[in-house]
Amino acid sequence: MNDQTKTPARATRSGGRAARRAARAAPLAENLRAIRPGMEGGTLKPLTEQDMERIHQSALDALEQIGLADAPQSGIDYLVGAGCILGDDGRIRFPRALVEETIAKANRSVTLFSRDGKTDLNLSGNRVHYGTAGAAVHMVDVQGRNYRESTVQDLHDAARISDRLDNIHFLQRPMVCRDIPDNREMDLNSIYATTAGTTKHVGVSFTEPDFVDDALEMLHMIAGGEDKWRERPFVSNSNCFVVPPMKFATESCEVMEKCIAGGMPVLLLSAGMAGATAPSTIAGAIMQACAECLAGLVYVNAVKPGAPAIFGTWPFGLDLRTGAMSVGSGEQALLTAGCAQMHKFYDIPGGAAAGASDSKLPDMQAGWEQMCTAVMAGLSGLNMVYEAAGMHASLLGFCHESLILGDDLIGQALRCVRGIEVNDETLALDQIRATCIGGPGHYLGTDQTLSRMQSDYVYPGLGDRTSPKEWEELQKPDLLKKASARKEQILGERSQARFDPETDAALRARFNIHLPA
Incomplete structure (x- = not known):
């Protein structure tokens, strides 16, 4: 063979390698990625079938025998009309048959829409989604290592950052706009700041029922009309409809009624603290949360049968030595995983809290706490993992840098959720034979290895996997600085x-928007 025949052969091989490298570097189609929103969890089951049945029956006992107090008059009318019993003590009790009937006819699948239609969330089965929440009142300044009050600009920035992070699937308001003292303006500006920052689904709260009408007007303007809003509501109401233990939150219930009428999905949020406003036992805290959310489910379906509602059992852990919340504890991880199992027991879309930290900064404590609860929530098949990134100081502080680092952390958690596929290809017997008998004796560079680099493995965006020597050569990069x-x-x-100029101008003319144009 002469040189003229050798040169083209080398060029062909080089071109082939270059093409393969380019193909591996190109973004994969959504269905071929190693991780994506809505992956199926459910392999972690800390509760047995008998455990779940006992929790359910105890919840029915609590609703039938104890009931809930402090419903607004409108709620009393809805619930009594549905078959509940108003006692002389003012408590509303729920007959077992009514609760079971409501569970049977409740909405089994809820879609939380995005504004642009590209990141809709299908809440059904064991599909897992991670996002923010928490309503912190402080921002974490990682450079100064201190805390300051959160602002509407901070909220908008959190939305903008979340919009760019693949593993943050939704944005529920993670902080309060402390620079807007008027509650109506705060609620409206929270909607503007979040929806102008991300097209992903957004969750917000309302301080008073009277603010909902203005909020719906704003959302109609953003959507391009009430009909378009009702077709694809891209904002849901996070509603603390109960004050544990076993009392309705009167004004929040009135907010909920208005949101349902306005076509807005509702997160039924029960957030008892184990040892304070819920039993100190993990099983008892889960049971009370289930009872309260079942009451909420009856309420929602009495207002509008089949209305989209998320079963939001959010019991929190408590450090019984001090009375402080312990959102990053092993107990919290079990509370959330157990709640996720109960959602599947009822076959109702659900959400709970995981991924927050008690640490004040994005440090090693934050890392172990966030991963412990986040990965267990995903493995248990929790549909909506709230507070999954950015939350610190037992929900008092939010950190933009931690939100970004959380994207990496959740990526690894999602890889755990995906699990291990066992089939002829992944068992790789033929590959082992070819490698060991007459082959190179290793798997580096084989077609099988290269073909699965992206589809099987998740790589950190900011996490460091360099050797100590490389790390020094790179000037010892710091994770927080990155x-x-x-x-x-x-x-x-x-x-x-961002909204188009015409819509933005109309919103600013109608409402007092605090963010600069």
């Missing part, structure tokens, strides 16, 4: 979620 740089990069670019 997260801060990523934050500045995102916020330095124009948001893709």
Whole structure:
């Protein structure tokens, strides 16, 4: 063979390698990615079938014998009309048959719509989605290592950052706009700040029932009309409809009624604290949360049968030595995983809290706490994992850098959720034979290895896997500094979620928008 025949052969091989490298570097189709929103969990089952049945029967006992107090008059009318019993003590009790009937006819699948139609969330079965929540009152300043009050700009920035993070699937308001003292303006500006920052689904709360009408008007304007809003409601109401133990939150219930009438999905949120406003035992706290959310489910379906509702059992752990919340504890992980199992027991879309930390900064404590609860929530098949990134100080502080780092952490959690596929291809017997008998004796560079680099493995965006030598050569990069740089990069670019100029001008003419134009 002469040189003229050798050269083209080398070029062909080189071109083939270059093409393969380019193919591996190109983004994979959504269905071929190693992880994606809505992956099926459910392999972790800390409760047995008998455990779940006992929790359910005890919840029915609590509803039938104890009931809930403090419903608004409108709620009393709805619930009594549905078959509940108003006692002389003012408590509403729920007959077992009514609760069972409501469970049977409740909405089994809820879609939380995005504004652009690209990131809709299908809440059914064991599909897992991670996102923010928490309503913190402080921002964590990682450079100064201190806390300050959160602002509407901070909320907008959190939305903009979340919009760019693949593993943050939704944005529920993670902080309160402390720079807006008027509650009506705070609620309306929270909607504006979040929806102008991300096209992903957004969750918000309302302080008073009278604010809901203005909020719906704003949402109709953003959607392009009430009909378009009702067709694809891209904002849901996070509603603390109960004050544990076993009392309705009167004004929140009135808010809920208005949101249901306005076509807005509702998160029925019961957030008892084990040892304070819920029993100290994990089983007891789960049972009370289930009882309260079952009451909420009856309420929602009495207002509008089949209305989209998320079964939001959110019991929190408590450090019984001090009375402080312990959102990053093993007990919290079990509370959330057990709640996820109960959602599947009822076959109702559900959500709970996981991924928050008691640590004040994004440090090692935060890492172990966030991963412990986040991965167990995913493995248990929790549909909506709230507070999954950015939350610190037992929900008192939110951190933009931690939100960005949480994207990496959730990526690894989702890989755990995906689990292990066992089939002829993944068992790789033929590959082992070819490698060991007459082959190179290793699997580096084989077609099988290269073909699965992206579809099987999740790589951190900011996490460091270099050797100590490489780390030194790279000037010893710091994880928090890398997260801060990523934050500045995102916020330095124009948001893709911004409203068109005409819509934005109309919103600013109608409402007192605090963010600069």
